[in-house]
Amino acid sequence: MTTVSNDRGPHHRSAERRPEDALAADVLRVMRPDGSLDPAADPHLSDAEVLELYRAMVRTRVVDERAVALQRQGRIGFHIGSLGEEATIVGSAFALRPQDWLFPCYREFGAALLRGLPLERYFDNLFGNAGDLAKGRQMPDHWCDRAHRLGSVSSPIGTQITQAVGFAWAARLRREDVVALVYFGDGATSSSDFHNGLNFAGVYRTPTVLLCRNNGWAISVPTARQTASEGFASKGAAYGVHGVRCDGNDLFAVVRACREAIARASRGDGPTLVEALTYRMSGHSTSDDPKAYRPEGEVARFGELDPIERLRAHLVLRGQWSAPAEAALHAELAEQVRACLAAAEQKPAPALASMFEDVYAEPPWHLCEQREALLAGPRAKGHGG
Amino acid sequence: MAQMNMVQAINDALRLEMKRDDRVVVLGEDVGKVGGVFRVTAGLYDEFGEERVIDTPLSEGGIIGTAIGMALYGLVPVPEIQFADFIFPAYDQIVSELAKYRYRSGGEYPCKMVIRTPVGGGIRGGHYHSQSPEAQFIHVAGLKVVCPSNAADAKGLLLAAIRDPDPVLFFEPKRVYRAAKGEVPEGDYTVPLGQAKVVRPGKDVTIVTWGAMVYEALDAANKASVEGVECEIVDLRTLWPLDIDSVVGSVKKTGRLVVVHEAPRSCGLGGEIVALVNEKAFLHLEAPPVRVTGFDTPFPYTLEMEYLPLAHRILPAVLATAKY
Ligand SMILES: Cc1ncc(C[n+]2csc(CCOP(=O)(O)OP(=O)(O)O)c2C)c(N)n1
Ligand SMILES: [Mg+2]
Numbered sequence: 001m002t003t004v005s006n007d008r009g010p011h012h013r014s015a016e017r018r019p020e021d022a023l024a025a026d027v028l029r030v031m032r033p034d035g036s037l038d039p040a041a042d043p044h045l046s047d048a049e050v051l052e053l054y055r056a057m058v059r060t061r062v063v064d065e066r067a068v069a070l071q072r073q074g075r076i077g078f079h080i081g082s083l084g085e086e087a088t089i090v091g092s093a094f095a096l097r098p099q100d101w102l103f104p105c106y107r108e109f110g111a112a113l114l115r116g117l118p119l120e121r122y123f124d125n126l127f128g129n130a131g132d133l134a135k136g137r138q139m140p141d142h143w144c145d146r147a148h149r150l151g152s153v154s155s156p157i158g159t160q161i162t163q164a165v166g167f168a169w170a171a172r173l174r175r176e177d178v179v180a181l182v183y184f185g186d187g188a189t190s191s192s193d194f195h196n197g198l199n200f201a202g203v204y205r206t207p208t209v210l211l212c213r214n215n216g217w218a219i220s221v222p223t224a225r226q227t228a229s230e231g232f233a234s235k236g237a238a239y240g241v242h243g244v245r246c247d248g249n250d251l252f253a254v255v256r257a258c259r260e261a262i263a264r265a266s267r268g269d270g271p272t273l274v275e276a277l278t279y280r281m282s283g284h285s286t287s288d289d290p291k292a293y294r295p296e297g298e299v300a301r302f303g304e305l306d307p308i309e310r311l312r313a314h315l316v317l318r319g320q321w322s323a324p325a326e327a328a329l330h331a332e333l334a335e336q337v338r339a340c341l342a343a344a345e346q347k348p349a350p351a352l353a354s355m356f357e358d359v360y361a362e363p364p365w366h367l368c369e370q371r372e373a374l375l376a377g378p379r380a381k382g383h384g385g
Numbered sequence: 386m387a388q389m390n391m392v393q394a395i396n397d398a399l400r401l402e403m404k405r406d407d408r409v410v411v412l413g414e415d416v417g418k419v420g421g422v423f424r425v426t427a428g429l430y431d432e433f434g435e436e437r438v439i440d441t442p443l444s445e446g447g448i449i450g451t452a453i454g455m456a457l458y459g460l461v462p463v464p465e466i467q468f469a470d471f472i473f474p475a476y477d478q479i480v481s482e483l484a485k486y487r488y489r490s491g492g493e494y495p496c497k498m499v500i501r502t503p504v505g506g507g508i509r510g511g512h513y514h515s516q517s518p519e520a521q522f523i524h525v526a527g528l529k530v531v532c533p534s535n536a537a538d539a540k541g542l543l544l545a546a547i548r549d550p551d552p553v554l555f556f557e558p559k560r561v562y563r564a565a566k567g568e569v570p571e572g573d574y575t576v577p578l579g580q581a582k583v584v585r586p587g588k589d590v591t592i593v594t595w596g597a598m599v600y601e602a603l604d605a606a607n608k609a610s611v612e613g614v615e616c617e618i619v620d621l622r623t624l625w626p627l628d629i630d631s632v633v634g635s636v637k638k639t640g641r642l643v644v645v646h647e648a649p650r651s652c653g654l655g656g657e658i659v660a661l662v663n664e665k666a667f668l669h670l671e672a673p674p675v676r677v678t679g680f681d682t683p684f685p686y687t688l689e690m691e692y693l694p695l696a697h698r699i700l701p702a703v704l705a706t707a708k709y
Contacts, residue, residue: 077509077686128687136687139511155513156471157443190442192474218443220419226442293419349687359682366651370680378697380690 015231016224017216019301022247022277030252035313043256047320053094053251054315055329057086057308060110062333063119066341067126067140071286075345076126078140082107084249084281087307088213089183090114091254092276095262096181103151103164103182106141107213111183116148119336123344135358136350158184158191161210165197168265169206179265181209181258187218189235190226198273202240207265209258210241210273213248215280216302220293236273248276249307279305389569392562394536395425395501398543399463401573403433406461409547412439413448413465422467423503423562445475449500453483456496461547466502469556470513476521483552484527499546503559504532505597505647506679506693511686517596517648517679522554523625523657529578530624532556534599537569538622541576549578556624558596565600581628583635587615590703591635593658594645595621598694602645605699614707616643624654632658633665640671641706645694650678672709677702 022029030041045053060082067079082089085107093102093111102111109122121133125143128136134144134152144152154160164182171178188194189212201208212232216223229235236243242264246257254276261272279302283290315321356363356371363371389397403409411426417440420427430438441448445466452462466472472479479500486496506515522528529551533539539557546553558565584599585606592602599620606616617635621627636642642662644655655676662674677694685692 137512137683137685139509139514139686142511155511156473187443190444190447192444192446218414219422220415220417221440221443225440287422352688352691355680355682355685355688355692367681370650374680374691377701380693380695380697 015227019305028246028253028257029250031250035317043252054311056090056114059333060086066337076140078286080106080141080285081282082110085278087251088248088254088276088278091251092211092258095255095258100179101149103160104153105183106153108183112150117145120340120343123340127344129347130350131347135354158188158193161193161197165201165206165208168208169204172207177266179207179262183211186214186223186226189232198239198241201271205270208271209261212275213278214275215278217280219284233273233275241271241273243273245275248278249305251311386568389536390563390566391536391539392425394540394569395543398540402547408461410437410460411463412441414443414467416465446478449475449478452498456498462498464500468514469502469504469518470516480525484525497550497552499553499555501555504556505558505560506684506689507560512683515684519624520653529553532596532624534596534620535565536567538576540569541574545575545578560597578623579626579628581619581621581631584620585618587617589615589639590641590707591639592616592618592643593632598645601696604696608700609703636662636666637669640669642674643702643706645677645699647679649681650676651681653678672706675702675706
């Protein structure tokens, strides 16, 4: 009789996220602690590109902080942000080519803005107003924007993974060079869609980039509770899917890992599972208070790896950063946010009748009946119609 | 008696039953250390330890599938699904397995657990934090479905559900989790499954409802009373198998029926109640039965208060039924 032994014992916690994970030998890193780049791994971004990405990351954080404040003031109902995950989110979206598509989870508004979602549209979504592309039907941060090749955010965890695999598979069946990149969290790797997605992607060699934002937490559940393996990239192997880990707070490492994955997919060499080691510096969302479960000092320890500060250190070395330029950037962003927010906040709620649109391509009799009944009936408190 | 809200009352029931019966285990996402995203399992992890209050990986299919295995072994699992909207990854395990185990094994493998999950809208939750999927489980033979409207019932119904021999879906109306505050008896007691409660007596119109909509029905009934129409409100408490005698008895008295539920109208439990009343009390009816429900659309975000069958929609239905 053979027995399977687990040499780390039944209670090992090998997937626990620690800041030093990013230093492991199998983790792709480009930026050194002093802000310089490892020439062997450097993806060679131009000065203009690096500046654009820095601005995009700072914008993501500024908008994030503003959205949290709006929620606290009761002006929007909810926000789920990306504090600390900006390099993973912005770097991966940047790596896409114009023809590629992005299947979001719910923290990637920074990627959407980079790919062209207008900031005002994003605020429209937060307010759920008549200007929202999703017509105010979904919660804040559940946006969509087909024109910019951005999928539709859904709350149920993991569902987008198989869909991105199918989307890329279809492109391959049509002999078109299109890659789909899909975001999901460490928690989502426990969903059946993660396993189905990897399996189908592997079997059909679909041109998909599966990007796992390993931010250490799934609400209050630590990464070590999602898997007994050491991290997530290794899960690719069993499905015949190439897996890589990168330092998700190192913009250059994210760009490099994703560019390689996209090139591989485009060549017909199949999917890649990219695990980006990052950290959720905020609570799960505005509904969550992490004090109840997050160890004291953890944010401070990961804060040392703040992706924006690391990129700034690099800009300084590159001679591309100055205090006046930083101040000007913040002033410019503050004005952009102010204008878009003001425009969005004054837009009306979606029209009542719009509730019945898009259930089907054409509303059947019963929905027409229900619509007429609603319109003819009394209004709920606080709804002018 | 102590003043408790529904969250505290459910927590009290869980603690009591876990002390009484060491086979009871709680499992789910975020139920352990943090005590659930609505804090319903707060303190249980510290009191009973990580082998009885278990933070699981993010997989509802995994939670219910393993809970079935635990139940087959002899434990009494009380899994939590974080929102009823996220129960569908476990639908296969619930519908194909849990509901049919006893039947398909010729009674050899009874398989019971209580699946607790918050339901309902009115919390700005949009499509996926608002739904009321009770009918999708009532339609499956072998499952019992419960939905309390107040703290005392929640505790007594949960204790009854955990001791019931069949699998129970225990839907908790999250909109009134904290607002439904009241006297809750201390210690052990049960509210039997299958018994409705008349929460307001009246002679003119019967309103059948449950969960958070009980309060909307009460609000509408008070307004109708001003216009001289007295409503009798039947709080079902157990949605399936429902208390047919209470429903039919009330309708035989009033001759008029309004059913109120948050779930979409078509093929909702309201349709079944209307059919049952037609079958069993047709000659007593003075007016066509009426449903006041959510619409047959996904649950909307911004317009949610227009979607919900709140008092402003119940009142005209009641008055029209009374005048018919
Ligand atoms: C199927 C499903 N179950 C539960 C939830 C509730 N929920 C929302 S986010 C979340 C944690 C997700 O963690 P992770 O995948 O790591 O992503 P992160 O939020 O950290 O970015 C949970 C449990 C959900 N949205 N969908
Ligand atoms: Mg996570």
